[in-house]
Amino acid sequence: MLTLTDWLWAIPVFGAIILVHELGHFAAAKAFGIRVEEFAIGFGPSLASVRFGETRYSLRALLVLGGFVRMSGMEDGSLGDPRGFSAKPTWQRMITIAAGPAMNFVLATLLFATLVGLKGHMEITNRVAGVVPGSPAEAAGIVAGDRIVAIDGQPVQYFSQLARIIRESGGRRLQLTVEGPGGARTVEVAPMLEGGRWIVGVEPDPNPVFIRVGPLGALRDGVQLTWLVTEGMFSAVGRWLTGQEQPQVLGPVGITRTVAQASQEGLDILVGLAGQLSINIGIINLFPFPALDGSRLLFLGVEAARGRRINPHRENMIHFVGFMLLLGLMFALTWAELTH
Numbered sequence: 425m426l427t428l429t430d431w432l433w434a435i436p437v438f439g440a441i442i443l444v445h446e447l448g449h450f451a452a453a454k455a456f457g458i459r460v461e462e463f464a465i466g467f468g469p470s471l472a473s474v475r476f477g478e479t480r481y482s483l484r485a486l487l488v489l490g491g492f493v494r495m496s497g498m499e500d501g502s503l504g505d506p507r508g509f510s511a512k513p514t515w516q517r518m519i520t521i522a523a524g525p526a527m528n529f530v531l532a533t534l535l536f537a538t539l540v541g542l543k544g545h546m547e548i549t550n551r552v553a554g555v556v557p558g559s560p561a562e563a564a565g566i567v568a569g570d571r572i573v574a575i576d577g578q579p580v581q582y583f584s585q586l587a588r589i590i591r592e593s594g595g596r597r598l599q600l601t602v603e604g605p606g607g608a609r610t611v612e613v614a615p616m617l618e619g620g621r622w623i624v625g626v627e628p629d630p631n632p633v634f635i636r637v638g639p640l641g642a643l644r645d646g647v648q649l650t651w652l653v654t655e656g657m658f659s660a661v662g663r664w665l666t667g668q669e670q671p672q673v674l675g676p677v678g679i680t681r682t683v684a685q686a687s688q689e690g691l692d693i694l695v696g697l698a699g700q701l702s703i704n705i706g707i708i709n710l711f712p713f714p715a716l717d718g719s720r721l722l723f724l725g726v727e728a729a730r731g732r733r734i735n736p737h738r739e740n741m742i743h744f745v746g747f748m749l750l751l752g753l754m755f756a757l758t759w760a761e762l763t764h
Contacts, residue, residue: 429687433683433684433686433687434488434683437683437697437698437701438488438679438680438683440698441528441531441698441705442466442490442491443465443491444527444528444531444702445490445491445524445527445528445705445706445709446463446464446492446524447527448523448524448525448526448527448528449493449521449524450463450493451523452519452520452523453509456512456516456519456520457507457512458495458507458508458512458516459478459495459496459497459505459508460478460493460495460496461478461479461480461494461495461496462480462481462482462492463479463494464481464482464484464491464492464494465483466483466484466487466488466490467484467485467489467490467491467492468484468485468489469484470485471484471485488676489751489754495508495509495520496508496509497509497510497511498510499740503736510736514728515728517724518721518728521717521720521724522717524717525705525706525707525710525717526706527706528702528703528706528709529650529654529703531699532646532649532699532700532702532703533647533649533650533699535695535696535702536645537639537642537643537645537646538646539646539649539695539696539699540641540645540646540649541637541639541642542691542692542695543634543692544634544636545634545635545636545637545642545645546633546634546635547582547583547584547632547635548582548583548584548628548629548633549571549582549583549629549631549632550571550572550580550581550583551569551571551629552566552567552568552569552571552626552627552628552629553627553630554627555567555568555626555627556625559616559623559624559625559626560614560616560624561624561625561626562625564600564612564613566600566602566626568627569605570602571602571604572586572601572602572626573608574600574601575589575590575598575599575600575601576598576599577599583628583629586626590622590624591621593615593622595615595616595617595622596614597614598612598613598614598615598624599612650699653700654707657704657707658707661707673757674761675754675756675757675758675760675761676757676758676761677758677761677762678757679701683697683701713746714743714745714746714749715743715744715746715747715749715750716746716750719742719743719746
């Protein structure tokens with residue numbers, strides 16, 4: 425059973441992801457001298473607000489729906505402001521818009537780095553869990569339980585080292601030093617090409633080990649994990665668009681439930697999920713759908729290509745319609761999740 429405390433974990437997780445995204449827009453706008461009228465977390469009625477200088481900072485009721493940075497020069501009534509968004513060069517406006525999604529990837533990197541710092545760098549040992557039938561490894565007599573301890577005399581301790589050497593072999597024959605119940609032996613294998621990469625057909629040990637690393641090692645792993653998750657998500661989007669897979673869409677309630685369940689499984693699971701959600705939000709915001717950052721970047725790209733600005737009134741109307749459609753979709757998903 426999920427407790428109220430479990431559900432309440434969703435507030436700081438969502439809040440942190442939204443806050444960092446909007447801070448990206450905010451920091452870039454301030455750096456370029458753009459007047460920021462409001463920095464808000466959430467939509468709808470204001471729960472609390474305070475003004476510092478020219479900017480009002482607000483917390484609004486519908487936290488899970490996102491947030492916004494309202495800049496002068498983006499709405500019809502302020503298009504003439506010399507410090508407004510519309511008065512700035514195209515490249516500055518593009519950076520200001522792109523800074524939001526970019527910060528989601530930065531946050532994911534830091535979260536994954538924190539996860540590695542907490543648990544250590546994950547490695548798969550050199551123990552063979554299984555052998556693919558008909559593979560070079562089977563032909564060489566390698567069996568489950570063996571350990572591959574060296575390739576061409578080069579020691580290997582982890583599966584990542586083994587996979588890298590095989591991948592870079594180009595298909596040349598390799599001498600594998602294998603340790604098993606009968607002691608050490610040397611076998612020769614010729615890697616085969618499968619899915620565009622060289623393999624020998626050994627299955628890795630499903631039980632990883634965790635190695636303590638320093639801050640730089642954790643940060644390196646954070647960057648690698650962010651890249652892998654991002655690549656995986658873009659691949660999934662490609663499969664959805666080509667009809668190879670059906671998209672699994674979660675609304676605010678579904679995501680909140682997922683965060684609540686992760687909180688029960690441990691801090692490391694929650695941190696990892698937060699990193700994935702941050703990347704997810706960064707990617708979604710890059711979609712060229714009206715009102716999203718990707719759409720604004722598309723308009724700015726068209727403006728830069730043709731050398732003159734798009735009618736701001738027309739663009740604002742397109743973004744408004746897109747925002748209303750997105751809001752309707754959010755409410756529809758929420759209703760469907762609450763009633764099923």
